[in-house]
Amino acid sequence: MTTDNLIRTRPLMAGFGVEILDVDLSTADEDARQNVIRLFHENGAIVLRGQTMAPDDLMAFIKLFGEPEDHTQTKFTLPGYPKIFLLSNKEVDGKPIGAHNDGVGWHTDYSYKEEPVMCTMLYAIEVPPEGSDTLLADLCVAYNVLPDARKAELDGLMLHHSYQHLMSSREFGRMELSDEMKAANPDVIHPLIRTHPANGRKALWVSTGTVKGVIGMEDAQAQALLDELVEFVTEERFVYRHKWQAGDILVWDNRCTLHTGTLFDDTKYVRLMHRLWAKGDKPF
Numbered sequence: 001m002t003t004d005n006l007i008r009t010r011p012l013m014a015g016f017g018v019e020i021l022d023v024d025l026s027t028a029d030e031d032a033r034q035n036v037i038r039l040f041h042e043n044g045a046i047v048l049r050g051q052t053m054a055p056d057d058l059m060a061f062i063k064l065f066g067e068p069e070d071h072t073q074t075k076f077t078l079p080g081y082p083k084i085f086l087l088s089n090k091e092v093d094g095k096p097i098g099a100h101n102d103g104v105g106w107h108t109d110y111s112y113k114e115e116p117v118m119c120t121m122l123y124a125i126e127v128p129p130e131g132s133d134t135l136l137a138d139l140c141v142a143y144n145v146l147p148d149a150r151k152a153e154l155d156g157l158m159l160h161h162s163y164q165h166l167m168s169s170r171e172f173g174r175m176e177l178s179d180e181m182k183a184a185n186p187d188v189i190h191p192l193i194r195t196h197p198a199n200g201r202k203a204l205w206v207s208t209g210t211v212k213g214v215i216g217m218e219d220a221q222a223q224a225l226l227d228e229l230v231e232f233v234t235e236e237r238f239v240y241r242h243k244w245q246a247g248d249i250l251v252w253d254n255r256c257t258l259h260t261g262t263l264f265d266d267t268k269y270v271r272l273m274h275r276l277w278a279k280g281d282k283p284f
């Protein structure tokens with residue numbers, strides 16, 4: 001454990017992420033809040049446990065990271081709060097109130113857009129006692145340990161990201177998009193090796209789900225490369241596993257991480273989380 005500007009922290013894993021101790025966001029002053037934001041930018045991910053956050057508190061908090069981003073699927077946003085998305089298996093009057101198993105499979109959020117979201121914030125209200133973990137992979141360390149020759153081979157490769165591909169091929173919540181949704185989410189091209197705009201670090205910014213192919217590479221060869229790289233960056237040595245407790249807030253930087261949820265027994269347990277996004281910029 002270390003003390004940083006009177007805030008005690010402990011690493012989530014060596015060289016990546018911190019848990020911030022003793023900060024109650026509902027009463028924290030401006031200095032403490034700004035230190036939380038700084039710790040996020042320095043570490044790629046932060047955890048704060050035991051928080052009590054009303055929707056307005058969450059909105060105020062996400063605005064410290066950046067301008068809140070809209071959600072692609074609008075039907076599961078919190079009534080009156082279009083920037084707060086519900087992740088849940090709960091039903092009210094026989095209708096689901098949130099997206100269930102939405103983030104299962106390694107990915108980085110909103111990568112099917114020209115300007116993917118900078119960060120993702122999850123706030124846990126109800127969590128299963130087992131399962132439903134969130135795993136974060138540190139893509140900068142994964143890139144750094146590659147041999148120089150391999151870095152040179154990968155540098156300059158561009159990936160084809162597609163929302164339509166994601167929604168037609170994913171394991172859970174597969175759906176045919178309306179013409180309106182297709183028009184609102186055209187395919188985009190992003191670099192495989194992404195440079196962090198704030199600190200210049202490079203990330204091996206591979207993903208599954210939205211990635212349809214590698215530009216200029218034949219499909220089978222591209223798929224083999226993508227599979228190999230995803231398997232590599234998600235090796236245990238690069239991954240933090242978050243085990244949720246009610247009241248947890250987890251925020252991660254999508255510019256240098258990959259994440260996935262894990263399944264839980266939805267016949268026994270309820271999960272309810274709020275998800276918020278802050279806008280990002282065009283990857284380079």
Ligand SMILES: [Fe+2]
Nearest residue numbers: 103108109259
């Ligand atoms: Fe996600």
